[in-house]
Amino acid sequence: MSPKALDYESINEKVKKVQYAVRGELYLRASELQKEGKKIIFTNVGNPHALGQKPLSFPRQVVALCQAPFLLDDPNVGLIFPADAIAKAKHYLSLTSGGLGAYSDSRGIPGVRKEVAEFIKRRDGYPSDPELIFLTDGASKGVQQILNTIIRGEGDGVLVPVPQYPLYSATIALFGGSLIPYYLEETENWGLNVNNLSQAVTQARYKGIAVRAMVIINPGNPTGQCLSEANLRQILRFCFQENLVLLGDEVYQQNIYQDERPFISAKKVLMDMGPPISREVQLVSFHTVSKGYWGExxxxxxxxxxxNIPPKTVDEIYKVASISLSPNVPAQILMGLMVNPPKPGDISYEQFIRESKGILESLRRRARLMTDGFNNCRNVVCNFTEGAMYSFPQLRLPPRAIEAAKKDGKVPDVFYCLKLLEATGISTVPGSGFGQKEGVFHLRTTILPAEEDMPEIMVQFQKVQ
Amino acid sequence: MSPKALDYESINEKVKKVQYAVRGELYLRASELQKEGKKIIFTNVGNPHALGQKPLSFPRQVVALCQAPFLLDDPNVGLIFPADAIAKAKHYLSLTSGGLGAYSDSRGIPGVRKEVAEFIKRRDGYPSDPELIFLTDGASKGVQQILNTIIRGEGDGVLVPVPQYPLYSATIALFGGSLIPYYLEETENWGLNVNNLSQAVTQARYKGIAVRAMVIINPGNPTGQCLSEANLRQILRFCFQENLVLLGDEVYQQNIYQDERPFISAKKVLMDMGPPISREVQLVSFHTVSKGYWGExxxxxxxxxxxNIPPKTVDEIYKVASISLSPNVPAQILMGLMVNPPKPGDISYEQFIRESKGILESLRRRARLMTDGFNNCRNVVCNFTEGAMYSFPQLRLPPRAIEAAKKDGKVPDVFYCLKLLEATGISTVPGSGFGQKEGVFHLRTTILPAEEDMPEIMVQFQKVQ
Known part of the structure; x- marks a missing residue:
């Protein structure tokens, strides 16, 4: 009998080509060990609540009430919910057409998109149009939808930083496009050098690839750097000159651990630059409730x-979004709450500030603890985590270790991370999952383990050398 | 300057080819009219809560508590939540690793998948393996993922019933495959005739298309029919003979409005048939919390x-699911609650049964009211809605109306539905959005308007003739 459509040898080859190391070999092995009873510290994915971070109370109160709207009429509701959470729940329910159980518009609830637009305006100082904001089931789904709109086939290239978060490489592989890497400079604190960009584009064109878009991740994942305004200007000018759509992955915009370089959005810099650039460069910016001090x-x-995306294209993106009917409604409300949090004077304001500041300050301390810890390891060098949720130390593996890995048929950093996992229960991701220069090895770990566990974790890292 | 990557003329052609009438021209026009202040009854999409259906109390209590886990320790929680909801919330939180804010495994929470497997076993009388169950953000996302795994290019065909729910045509277009229609027999209550299937496959093969999969929607959308066991056997035998993967869209399995033909799952019939068929036919079955009496x-x-999907393919599907990290966790818990509802003796059992029975019995009455109403219209014939949430009447449009539509450059049923919308505010979907035989016209409406509004709605339909 000939192979069936879902036999491995006959499925879509693009599916097979996808690689996604964040939940790859290391994660699978860690899950096995966990099943066998070993204590695993999952630092492979930026998943704060899984490592003990508590949710912010106010937004959870509001969403809980939206889930149980019948409580809003209960005379006892005020005993366990604050009045401003009750008011907010009523506000968001009034924006839906049928509560959390009804599909929303496929772009998301209009009232929430308006709140997002107001947030962007406050952040950047430029108007934002709710009709050009689509809510999504996490930022990843949005990135996938935009890349699907851009990529027509393997002749289409997308510039992606290396090291990169593998959402990009995986999605480009799945849609059959070509990933054009541009290297970040580790010795310059993972800075983006525009000369590397030009080179990457030239090489790709030489191979006959139409370079159509460029991805930036700011703050960087896995690299943790924050782009300067000057750098963003260079990037936007480059996109203008080369006729590239810029995809701005800005999901870590709240995660900043130094004061010298605050987050600046690509949208603001684009608008600051004025015409023709501000009217010509096509930009799509992504954000999420999963990161920041929310971690949802x-x-x-x-x-x-x-x-700068033409209405006819926006209509097409809307049409494709509508096949999935709507993003989940509870998280749309969380997004509304994120962009429109409690204000001074609100009952829940003090608590909200206390909780969010507590998380952010602890992350800042952990970024420092981890970077210092790695730099105290023999044969490890590590740039400071300026932003995001990761540390990406370089491992100077001794020739002996590289030899052993080769014998085992493994990439050396995969071999190292497996060894680390088996010895300590710490589940990281090898640098090869993100891309790195030939002959150089890294690992990525989140900075998310609880602060009190951090010293012991760094001791564990130091042991496996 | 050459077109930019997100200019309409240069985006992915497959995106442009997608059609999705459920939220197409009619829906967009209805949304406009609503903005202008007109009262619109959205019957274009099976969205029960948007038309006033109340959520079931118990599952919402549980999910609300999971959203606000800090309430579980509040001495007042028992004043507004029943004890069994509190216990269930603790149960589901214990299955997560970090509550609703943490990514789950990309296949969904293992404990919930176990509950789904137990439900399937109770339903079908055959074991079900949690490792072969993936939780998804609605059934649509699952269908998209499986079709993406099957479709390699336009030489790959998928058999789809016509009329069909356009998720299938849209997704096949987006992934660049070929839709092979097989016609349901309107005069035989939308029955599935296996001869039509054979013909469709023969014709497709003649065109050089490799037919790889077949879709059934049972109960039917938009057609409302329930497949008999004999019919399901024929289909499975056909899939065996023709080496086709069967995709069983069974999202309406709770929505049955007649007693003669209960829902039978494709999985049960497959297992009943025994080897070799039960061991050979690859089947993927889909379910959801959006339909039934839940409507979430x-x-x-x-x-x-x-x-019967080989482990290596399951691994590939898992890998691709992991790019999106995880389905949303609150709805995973709702799924757990759906497959594992309150039991006799539980505090909330009586209320749960009262609420769910109330909804289902009302839907049954509305199915009857609507079918009878349509059959009382001049120039309309309508099969009884045996299941699902839709009525799909045939409109015998007079030549004058067809002429007028042509003059307006519109498909006649689109023209009719627009007229209906403008005159009555009822937002339906033209039959052409689902596919129909040449020269025959339909519309699809949900049976979801409130029971007390139904007589008036049917009067409105009768007027626009």
Missing amino acids: CGQRGGYFEMT | CGQRGGYFEMT
Whole structure:
């Protein structure tokens, strides 16, 4: 009998080509060990609540009330919910057409998109149009939808930073496009050198690839750097000159651990540059409820904002979004709450600030603890985590270790991370999963383990050398 | 300057080819009219809560508590939540690793998948393996993922019933495959005739298309028929003979409005048939929290179960699912609650049964009211809605109306539905959005308007003739 359509040898080859190391060999092995009873510290994915971070109380109160709207009329509701949470729940329910159980518009609830637009305006100082904001089930889904719109086939290239978060390489592989890597400079604190960009484009064109878009991840994942305004200007100018759509992955915009370089959005810099660039460069920016001090990964909420995208294309993106009917509604409300949090004077304001500041300050301390810890290891060098949720130390593996890995048929950093996992229960991702220069090895770990566990974790890292 | 990557003329052609009438021209026009202040009755999409259906109390209490886990320790929680909801919330939180804010495994929470497997076993009388069940953000996402795994290019065909729910045509277009229509027999109550299937396959092969899979929608959407066991056997035998993967869209399995033909799952019939068929036919079955008496569309929860799919392919599907990290966790818990509802003796049992029975019995009455109403219209004939949530009457449009439509450059049923919308505010979907035989016209409306509004709605339909 000939192979069936879902036999391995006969499925879509693009599916097979996808690689996604964040949940790859290391994660699978860690899951096995966990099943066998070993204590595993999952630092492979930026999943704060899984490592003990508590959800912010106010947004959870509001979403809980939206899930149980019958409580809003209960005379006892005020005993366990604050009045401003009750008011907010009523506000968001009034924006839906049928509560959390009804599909929303496929772009998301209009009232929430308006709140997102107001947030962007406050952040950047430029108007934002709710009609050009689509809510999504997490930022990843938005990135996938935009790449699907751009990529027509393997002749289409997308510039992606290396090291990169493998959402990009995986999605480009799945849609059959070509990933054009541009290297970040580790010795310059993972800075983006525009000369590398030009080179990458030239090489790709030489191979006959039409370079159509460029991805930036700011703050960087896995690299943790924050782009300067000057750098963003260079990037936007480059996109203008080369006629590239810019995809701005800005999901870590709240995760900043130094004061010298605050987050600046690509949209703001684009608008600051004025015409013709501000009117010509096509930009799609992504955000999420999964990161920041929210860390609401499991809720799957995000948005993207489109700038300079023609209405007919927006209609096409809307049409494709509508096949999935709507993003999940509870996370849309969380997104509304994220962009429109409690204000001074609100009953829940003090608590909200206390909780969010507590998380952010602890992350800042952990970024420092981890970087210092790695730099105290023999044969490890590590740039400071300026932003995001990761540390990406370089491992100077001794020739002996590289030899042993080869014997085992493994990439050396995979071999190292497996060894680390078996010895310590720490589940990281090898640098090869993100891309790195030939002959150089890294690992990525989140900075998310509890602060009190951090010293012991760094001791564990130091042991496996 | 050459077109930019997101200019309409240069985006992915497959995106442009997608059609999705459920939220197409009619829906867009209805949304406009609503903005202008007109009262619109949205019957274009099976979205029960948007038309006033109340959520079931118990599952919402549980999910609300999971959203606000800090309430579980509040001494007042028992004043507004029943003890069994509190216990269930603790149960589901214990199955997560970090509550609703943490990504789950990309296949969904293992404990919930176990509950789904137990439900399937109770339903079918055959074991079900949790490792072959993936939770998804609604059934649509699961269908998309499986079709993406099957379709390699335009030489790959998928048999789809006509009329069909356009998720299938849209997704096949987006992935660049070929839709092979097989016609359901309107005069035989939308029955599935296996001769039509053979013909469709023969014709497709003649065109050089490799037919790889077949879709059934049972109960039917938009057609409302329930497949008999004999019919399901024929289909499975056909899939065996023709080496086709069967995709069983069974999202309406709770929506049955007649007693003669209960829902029978494709999985049960497959297992009943015994080897070699039961061991050979590859089957993927889809379910959701959006339909039934739950109607939790906005929450986006679903699952698919794989039968006879080799482990290596399951691994590939898992890998691709992991790019999106995880389905949203709140809806995973709703899925758990759906497959494992309150039991006799539980505090909330009586209320749960009262609420769910109330909804289902009302849907049954509305199915009857609507079918009878249409059959009382001049120039309309309508099969009884045996299941699902739709009525799909045939409109015998007079030549004058067809002429007028042509003059307006519109498909006649689109023209009719627009007229209906403008005159009555009822937003339906033209039959051409689902496919129909040449020269025959339909519309699809949900049976979801409130029971007390139904007589008036049918009067409105009768007027626009």
